[in-house]
Amino acid sequence: MTSQPPIAPRHPITREFHGRSFVDDYEWLRDKESPETIAYLEAENSYTEAQTAGISELTEAIYSEIKSRIKETDMSVPQRAGDYWYYGRTIEGKDYGLSCRIPVAQDQDPWVAPVIPENGEIPGEEVLLDLNELAEGQEFFSLGASSVTTSGRFLAYSVDTTGDERFDLRIKDLQTGQLLDDKLSGIFYGATWAGEEHLFYQRVDEAWRPDTIWRHRIGTDPAEDVCVFHEEDEHFFTGIGSTRGEKYLIIEAASKITSETRVLDTSDPEGEFRLLWPRQAGVEYAIDHAVVAGQDRWLVTHNLTGPNFEVGECAVEGQLPALDELNVLIAHDEHTRIEGVDTFQNQIVAAYRRGAIGRLAVMVLPEDGYGTFQELEFDEELYTAGSLGNPEWDAPVIRISYGSFTTPARLYDYHVATGEFTLLKEQEVLGGYDPHDYVAHRLWATAEDGAQIPVSVVHRADLDLSQPNPTVLYGYGSYESSTDPGFSVSRLSVMDRGMIFAVAHVRGGGEMGRGWYDEGKQLSKMNTFTDFVAVADDLINRGLSSPEMMVAEGGSAGGMLMGVVANLAGDRFAGIQAIVPFVDPLTSMLKPELPLTVTEWDEWGDPFHDHEVYDYMASYAPYENIEAKQYPDILAITSLNDTRVLYVEPAKWIAKLRETAIGGTFLLKTEMSAGHGGVSGRYARWHQTAFEYAWTLDTATAGRKS
Known part of the structure; x- marks a missing residue:
């Protein structure tokens, strides 16, 4: 020195x-x-x-x-996806967490998260990933993707061991506990399943811009993977995901000021993606899928009618109206920045920002159409609330995260039918x-x-x-x-x-x-x-x-x-x-x-x-x-x-x-x-x-x- x-x-x-x-x-x-x-x-x-x-x-x-002050042996509140409750837990002395799950019990309310003992044996627990084992011998470790198929059989996960945000992906058969031969190297963040056989992921160009979306079929050589989308404009990134109901895959190409979306029915993973609204300089839009009065609808958050965005809707099928001709659900407001909507089978959650505070509102969907949004209220002057950990389309409750500068992080179930909050967990501060x-x-x-x-x-x-x-x-x-x-x-x-x-x-x-x-x-x-x-x-x-x-x-x-x-x-x-x-x-x-x-x-x-x-x-x-x-x-x-x-x-x-x-x-x-x-x-x-x-x-x- x-x-x-x-x-x-x-x-x-x-x-x-x-x-x-x-x-x-x-x-x-x-x-x-x-x-x-x-x-x-x-x-x-x-x-x-x-x-x-x-x-x-x-x-x-x-x-x-x-x-x-930190509870070193701890666990997250389980969240339901399919027939399982998924959660993470940490162990004192271990640097990284464990990804786990237990089956949804047949004799309990399927929407009430089970209370899992924090110490000792957890009946029926499967440890999907022990990140400490994956990180062993590495000076750096980061988990990228961690995505399970709807049936719960296959887990796709990716790791970065240098810090350069380039990941190697493996697929684990959770029935046998064995890794498949499939290995995807040097990919970007994320992995999206379509059914049980097809996996979509991203790669980057020489400037490390995610410019391509690829489709991999389990059991095939990655050299045979198909590029389903290539974004040539160097101003644009690409990304892929799926709607909550898993009916559609979504490819988005976006620059800092312009976006464009393509969709594909997940029942036809080898089909062609459909372009919704072509890109228009300075226009951003994001879509979500809802079922309203028995019809498939697109909910579209866009800024064509004003800088703070508005939310419109239209039918999924047929000729799409122009963005500024959509049926308006939330109109543009110069004092309120609309950040997006989150759709479920029976309700819609809107996220927006007013007075430098992020806010949430919930709309219950009646059988014959749309309802009205009701803003959720909280007591503190300065707080953060968000919709978090809600993978299930038909859930009657919404997970709401809440915290402030002085209130440790909380997780609630918001019961849509009654408007009641159930506190599931508050970050425990020891001492x-x-x-x-x-x-x-x-x-x-x-x-x-x-x-x-x-x-x-x-x-x-x-x-x-x-x-x-x-x-x-x-x-x-x-x-x-x-x-x-x-x-x-x-x-x-x-x-x-x-x-x-x-x-x-x-x-x-x-x-x-x-x-x-x-x-x-x-x-x-x-x-x-x-x-x-x-x-x-x-x-x-x-x-x-x-x-x-x-x-x-x-x-x-x-x-x-x-x-x-x-x-x-x-x-x-x-x-x-x-x-x-x-x-x-x-x-x-x-x-x-x-x-x-x-x-x-x-x-x-x-x-x-x-x-x-x-x-x-x-x-x-x-x-x-x-x-x-x-x-x-x-x-x-x-x-x-x-x-x-x-x-x-x-x-x-x-x-x-x-x-x-x-x-x-x-x-x-x-x-x-x-x-x-x-x-x-x-x-x-x-x-x-x-x-x-x-x-x-x-x-x-x-x-x-x-």
Whole structure:
């Protein structure tokens, strides 16, 4: 280990685009196979280890607290699929879980989940997969697909042992417990059954874009598999699934702004898929299948009539009406973002977002047509509710997940006929957790242009707010992704030490509808960054925190936010933590051959062909705008096998910060056997989280101590 920071050699190359030049001294770090690159990353790891030796005790203390609060031997609530109840369970001391099932008992209510003993023998239990056995001897392990045929006989599962999100799939005969000879290598996420013999899956192109859908027949050579769909447009991804009633297979091709759907009756798996509505630039739609008054209907969520989407419906058979001529079930509303519908034999669940909170409504289907939607109500100001774990088409109950910043995750059965909730399980927090010891509330900060930015704030109820407190301010703000209220065991450790946890729901996210997203992408992306700064200023002006006690945190696209904020307003923060950060976006968006680049042009803009986009991205790209000034302390964490945000981006960023900045400590930690999601195995993940929180807490409290 060393106390001296590594100094990356400079090997300048000049990038030329649209008559603009940029000299890049550290692009050589992109060569993942180079011994010089690996040596540099390992030197950075040694330096980070030395610089963080002082928080090792705090890290271990937080890790012990996380571990002590989590019920290590636990199990999920069984969910019914076909003739079985499926569930997962974990065992103390084991990194990974077990996938299990038991038969539906003939003498019990078929829709009431059985209460399964957590210790000892479980009568009739089948262990379908023991992930600990599959992960044995691997430095990294991730399960991709896990899909059982309707009869319950065959299980298709896939694993990734490097972190590059490429999976090898096997098929297990659950009657005999034997693996079939079938082996599909290097496929993408997911596997969808059609009957008992046919399996559909995805492959990727050279840019690792899922561009093809394939059909495999059990017992045949994978070399004979049939490509049933190929998406040639590099802006589009593909995906395949099935309707809940398993009557139709669905292939969707989608870019960030346009989508198109094909369907096939599962009774004819070797037939031709039928195109529903041809793609139209800027129009997105998603379909689900319902049976209404005895007729098959498509329920279609689309944005042709407005940016916040509406839900229409039509008959499955015959000539389809235009999207804007569908029978309207849920009309477009400028204040409500429709996220989709979830159909069952006798009810429909609608998911939507209003006032920065995700909401649910249920419609009971009478015999003669459609009913009306009734919104489900919950007591807390800030919460997250969703329809989760509902595989069965004819279920009379709906599984509802619920949680908040202060309420541990809950799972309910919602009885559609009576409107009653039955609590099935609440996440158990060991050690005497009391939700009344913590409070969560909503603030609103004013952006540069007057927009009102929602801010979620969580802390101990007894925290003294008459003076500034250590604060972590989290942000993401891309892809219309919403950061919803959720409970975190690990967060308790920092809040119990007097820290405020705040979330800036900045533009580019989806909390306030499609317009909130549109105002934080492409040539409006600067709003994401200035919104975050406005939230930081608001917390400081309210006296909740101070620049000496505030740490900013974000990951992936949120890591780009961290990089821009470091350049734009680093003086508001004592530290910045950036996880797998997208901090060299212009270089990446100028390389169409890289994974995701072309599809990402709809999010960031296309600097490869458009000089205006090039200049705009160049104005904020973190790596290209580092200045000779004081910076906050920065911790960047990345993974060598990440295929979404390549390790080279934070590596270059830290190298240039160290060369250019006149103040600040810059650390890079690279997981040498992991991908975009970081380390695998729950104990390693808890330890990584403990390290990150220890660094954040130490950085934020240093200002209070001084």
